[in-house]
Amino acid sequence: MARPDSDSDSTRARLRRASRNPRTLAGAFAFALLAMAPALTGWLDEPFYLDLATRILILAIAAASLNLILGYGGMISFGHSAYLGIGAYAVGIPAYYGEYSAAFQLPLALGASALFAFVTGLVSLRTRGVYFIMITLAFAQMIYFAFVSIEEYGGDDGLVIDLRSEMGGIADLESGVQLYYAALTSLVLVTYLVRRVVRSRFGLVLRGSRDNDGRMQALGFNTFRYRLACYVLAGMIAGLAGWLLGNFTNFISPEMMDWTRSGELIFMVVLGGAGSALGPLFGAAAFILLEEFLSGFSIYWPLGFGLILILVVLFYRGGLDGLLDRGARTTRSTGPSNPSSREPERCSTDPAA
Amino acid sequence: MRNKLAIALGLTTCLLALAFHPAQGADKVKIGFVTTLTTGAGVIGRDMKDAVDLAVEHIGGKMAGLDVEILYEDDGFKPEIGKQKADKLVKSDDVDFVAGFIWSHVLLASRKSVLDAGKFLISSNAGPSQLAGKLCHENFFSTSWQNDQTPMAMGEVLNRKGVNKLYVMAPNYAAGKNMVAGVERTFAGEVVGKDMTKWGKDAQLDFSAELAKARASGADAIFVFYPGRAGSAFIKQYEQAGLVDEIPLYTVFTVDSISLPLLQKAGLKGVLGSLMTQFWAPDLDFPQNHKFVSAFREKHGRYPSFYAAQSYDTVFFIKSAVEAVDGNLEDMDGMRAAMAAADYPSVRGPYTYGNNHLPIQNFYLRQVAEDEAGNWTTRVVETVYTGHQDSYASECKM
Amino acid sequence: MDFTLVAAQFLNGLQLGVLLFLLAAGLTLVFGIMDCVNLAHGSLYMVGAFVCATVTLATGSFLLGVLAALPATFAIGVLVEVLVIRHLYQRDHLDQVLATFGLILVFDTLVHLIWGPEGLSFPLPQSLNGQVVLPGNVVFPVYRLLIIAGGLAVALAMWIVITRTRTGMLVRAGASNPRLVNALGINIRALFTLVFGAGAALAGLAGLLIAPITEASIGMGNEILIVAFVVIIIGGIGSVRGAFIAAIIVGLIDTLGRSFLDGAMKLVLSNQAAETAAPAVSAMLIYILMAAILYFRPQGLFPPRVR
Numbered sequence A: 001m002a003r004p005d006s007d008s009d010s011t012r013a014r015l016r017r018a019s020r021n022p023r024t025l026a027g028a029f030a031f032a033l034l035a036m037a038p039a040l041t042g043w044l045d046e047p048f049y050l051d052l053a054t055r056i057l058i059l060a061i062a063a064a065s066l067n068l069i070l071g072y073g074g075m076i077s078f079g080h081s082a083y084l085g086i087g088a089y090a091v092g093i094p095a096y097y098g099e100y101s102a103a104f105q106l107p108l109a110l111g112a113s114a115l116f117a118f119v120t121g122l123v124s125l126r127t128r129g130v131y132f133i134m135i136t137l138a139f140a141q142m143i144y145f146a147f148v149s150i151e152e153y154g155g156d157d158g159l160v161i162d163l164r165s166e167m168g169g170i171a172d173l174e175s176g177v178q179l180y181y182a183a184l185t186s187l188v189l190v191t192y193l194v195r196r197v198v199r200s201r202f203g204l205v206l207r208g209s210r211d212n213d214g215r216m217q218a219l220g221f222n223t224f225r226y227r228l229a230c231y232v233l234a235g236m237i238a239g240l241a242g243w244l245l246g247n248f249t250n251f252i253s254p255e256m257m258d259w260t261r262s263g264e265l266i267f268m269v270v271l272g273g274a275g276s277a278l279g280p281l282f283g284a285a286a287f288i289l290l291e292e293f294l295s296g297f298s299i300y301w302p303l304g305f306g307l308i309l310i311l312v313v314l315f316y317r318g319g320l321d322g323l324l325d326r327g328a329r330t331t332r333s334t335g336p337s338n339p340s341s342r343e344p345e346r347c348s349t350d351p352a353a
Numbered sequence B: 001m002r003n004k005l006a007i008a009l010g011l012t013t014c015l016l017a018l019a020f021h022p023a024q025g026a027d028k029v030k031i032g033f034v035t036t037l038t039t040g041a042g043v044i045g046r047d048m049k050d051a052v053d054l055a056v057e058h059i060g061g062k063m064a065g066l067d068v069e070i071l072y073e074d075d076g077f078k079p080e081i082g083k084q085k086a087d088k089l090v091k092s093d094d095v096d097f098v099a100g101f102i103w104s105h106v107l108l109a110s111r112k113s114v115l116d117a118g119k120f121l122i123s124s125n126a127g128p129s130q131l132a133g134k135l136c137h138e139n140f141f142s143t144s145w146q147n148d149q150t151p152m153a154m155g156e157v158l159n160r161k162g163v164n165k166l167y168v169m170a171p172n173y174a175a176g177k178n179m180v181a182g183v184e185r186t187f188a189g190e191v192v193g194k195d196m197t198k199w200g201k202d203a204q205l206d207f208s209a210e211l212a213k214a215r216a217s218g219a220d221a222i223f224v225f226y227p228g229r230a231g232s233a234f235i236k237q238y239e240q241a242g243l244v245d246e247i248p249l250y251t252v253f254t255v256d257s258i259s260l261p262l263l264q265k266a267g268l269k270g271v272l273g274s275l276m277t278q279f280w281a282p283d284l285d286f287p288q289n290h291k292f293v294s295a296f297r298e299k300h301g302r303y304p305s306f307y308a309a310q311s312y313d314t315v316f317f318i319k320s321a322v323e324a325v326d327g328n329l330e331d332m333d334g335m336r337a338a339m340a341a342a343d344y345p346s347v348r349g350p351y352t353y354g355n356n357h358l359p360i361q362n363f364y365l366r367q368v369a370e371d372e373a374g375n376w377t378t379r380v381v382e383t384v385y386t387g388h389q390d391s392y393a394s395e396c397k398m
Numbered sequence C: 001m002d003f004t005l006v007a008a009q010f011l012n013g014l015q016l017g018v019l020l021f022l023l024a025a026g027l028t029l030v031f032g033i034m035d036c037v038n039l040a041h042g043s044l045y046m047v048g049a050f051v052c053a054t055v056t057l058a059t060g061s062f063l064l065g066v067l068a069a070l071p072a073t074f075a076i077g078v079l080v081e082v083l084v085i086r087h088l089y090q091r092d093h094l095d096q097v098l099a100t101f102g103l104i105l106v107f108d109t110l111v112h113l114i115w116g117p118e119g120l121s122f123p124l125p126q127s128l129n130g131q132v133v134l135p136g137n138v139v140f141p142v143y144r145l146l147i148i149a150g151g152l153a154v155a156l157a158m159w160i161v162i163t164r165t166r167t168g169m170l171v172r173a174g175a176s177n178p179r180l181v182n183a184l185g186i187n188i189r190a191l192f193t194l195v196f197g198a199g200a201a202l203a204g205l206a207g208l209l210i211a212p213i214t215e216a217s218i219g220m221g222n223e224i225l226i227v228a229f230v231v232i233i234i235g236g237i238g239s240v241r242g243a244f245i246a247a248i249i250v251g252l253i254d255t256l257g258r259s260f261l262d263g264a265m266k267l268v269l270s271n272q273a274a275e276t277a278a279p280a281v282s283a284m285l286i287y288i289l290m291a292a293i294l295y296f297r298p299q300g301l302f303p304p305r306v307r
Helices: A004-020 A023-044 A047-072 A081-096 A102-124 A129-149 A176-199 A201-211 A213-218 A223-249 A259-272 A279-297 A301-315 A319-331 B002-019 B042-058 B079-091 B104-116 B149-160 B174-186 B208-217 B229-240 B259-265 B287-300 B306-324 B332-340 C003-034 C041-059 C062-083 C093-115 C142-164 C166-176 C178-183 C188-210 C220-235 C240-266 C271-296
Strands: B028-035 B066-074 B097-100 B120-123 B140-142 B165-171 B190-197 B221-224 B249-251 B275-278 B359-370 B376-388 C131-134 C138-141
Touching (some): A023 A047, A023 A176, A023 A279, A047 A081, A047 A176, A047 A201, A047 A223, A047 A259, A081 A102, A081 A129, A081 A259, A102 A129, A102 C271, A129 C220, A201 A223, A213 A223, A223 B079, A259 A279, A259 C093, A279 A301, A301 C093, B028 B042, B028 B306, B042 B287, B042 B306, B079 B097, B079 B104, B097 B306, B104 B174, B120 B306, B120 B332, B149 B249, B149 B275, B149 B359, B149 B376, B165 B174, B165 B208, B190 C271, B208 C003, B208 C240, B229 B249, B229 B259, B259 B376, B275 B376, B287 B306, B306 B332, C003 C041, C003 C138, C003 C166, C003 C188, C003 C220, C041 C093, C041 C220, C062 C188, C093 C220, C131 C142, C142 C188, C142 C240, C166 C188, C178 C188, C220 C240, C220 C271, C240 C271
Parallel strands (some): B120 B140, B165 B190, B221 B249
Antiparallel strands (some): B275 B359, B359 B376, C131 C138
């Protein structure tokens, strides 16, 4: 169980430490590598690997959004793929009618995601723990079946997107490299935004509510509102990822909202380390590279993948980022170590505990 | 610090390991083949792969003196994955042809990636109406059929059998919709009920509610399209519901050489004698067909399915194009012209191409029967259509 | 809409509900007592179907298939509990979701390796392959009627075990207050393993019952698992009674939706739109029901009393 008594102190202390944490170096290294990726793949003449990197970035954004509510807010959403779908359909449906302008599609993606998050959040956030997991799944299934039933937009078959979003003079997304940089820029902005939010007073209330909601309410915070706001923000970020995904794949179908996709996003967050700023990027990269690498071996690759998943959960807690952090901590002897704060968050199902 | 470095290094190594693939030889005909190798539908992909491997064996692994390399990719029954694999084939593997495609929705999703890259796209099964009509393309060819054609032939058969009231069932995806549209186009009687059931990875396989509706509808016949594993599930339940003696069953792409051994093993005799339409049959009397069917049976101990037949044809079809240009794979125009001529020995016998590059071919009525060894297979009863062209060709501006 | 059709669809819905109950019963107990989300429950449903199909095809006897599959799924359930699940009881739901998600992949691929991609199809014995004519001229397959009867019998047996035996008492106590049972010095580990194995056997039973209707196929458990989760959430986690009632409700809604929704939708939509939209909308119905119930009763219909 988490230790609510030392919570806000340890959080502040962690924030102070984070600014000196060498983990930021790893992050800087990762982003530098990512910034050079197009040059690298261009030099190797392997455009497919640019696609792979683009996919990693887009899913990292979605994972960052899930990390915001899951890692910092303790809200395990099992329906996060719904926003990917909404964002992607916000490209596809206007394109179906010949409207390609990003100035129209992007606000639509963000607005529709926010609306969906707001409406479903009003209901879901009343529940806790596993009921929350299941109700978010239920809403994702509803929108999945809703799109399956809309014949006009292809139903189960999906829609092919002829042209990517037109960005005016800013960028030409038809170019793989420019789309890649659009995704990278989005990821940097999102990572920065999540960091700012988490470090703000808002983020402190959020984390307080995660660890002991009753106490935060007793302190006079309307935690429901905080959590709802956070939920809507996360929905919009995932909607942005969906918008990029729709542009990237040039194709959308309800399959994008499948519940297994939501499961994969959770896996990315946990693999990277829930509640850490760079975890989603590491998690998404590890996930996609692993999938690509294993599926090249044999059609039986899910076996290895499943075993790795089980072993990671059983023996390797805290994710990749936690490993970095542990490495960092051994080099510094100052400050009380607080391993529990680096572990994937327990859901606060039993307030009586 | 050391750990952090290890991880960073690990990730970099991973990226680099992916980047350095074995070097690619230039003097090769590279064919990407996208099909389904995993999930329950993987059995169809296996049949197609077996047929392609057999065809490559039969041509000695060469086309116009060049080595042939086939790259199989698994679409996992998902349009999105299929498109990713098509992207990989044209961008990373730099194939000359992308063929395969069981599912109409996977083909529709992958179309743009292949055609935009300036490669030939050859469907070895799926025939969605869009690609026959508005989305037709000079570099797209089919060695199968347009989805509507086979059920149109079945509609004709139903008329000849004097069926007045028909109950229709099909999965709710691109091909299912085409199949239903096809039978409705030619069937002269009344469609008294129609169910479009959930398809895809989580397809509906229990048809209790639909069969009860069919029984109550007072139909004279049931028409279904359930490819792959859904087909045998449907036939079992049709028998369990006691409809065999009440409402005769007419199928397209449901009872095939993949489902028949399963049904025989399960002892579901109700399927014997059931009727279907198809452009090909294992007993069609052409030398190429004899060669294909006997070699396939010898090698794999089972009858090839129509999926296999189309895939076998795909290899010979590509070979005819490569040989027409003497192995000069840069000569797209030359290869295109050769393909449009359909000048190769097809297992279905000679056929031609329409303006939309879909076959103009015969359709036969087939019946399930036992062969001399007691295996269940299908026999041709009669020819329903001779030289039939699909209904979307006029929408194709080519 | 005539009486025979409504009656037949009612029975079809009941049959689906009973099947869902068999799957949900184990899930809700594991969930309620061990506080463990087990996504791999559907894999045991699949294993039950495959084992039964293999034995039936080899021996020609469906009964032998059933008798082989039940202990097999029980044993596999126990094995999975000891190797993986046991280590997850003290973890949060997130770890449980992930590890059991991994188990699904492992099971699906192992089945693919052992039985190949095509699945197994096997016939019913001739005696079960027929139909009965019920009062009101309702023609209904014998086998589906047997599923209903068998499922209800299992439900009754469970009710007796849970309310009348010492093990049942411990299970009930475990569902409402696991810590207390542990504090009383009961061998809670053995009890957990037993419950998990029994749940696995029930899932196997559901799988082997459906296999002669559809077939044994890879991933068959994943499709129905989500619906089983809906059932236990609606019923209230840990409540077998709730799971039973919710399973019947969900079975009826799903079947009646598939049967009559397109007709109803044709009143407001074009024929074409209604025909393609109806199946998806009827699939949505159960999720709408679940969301609505959770809105008004965030703990489900029948939450086990003390928490």
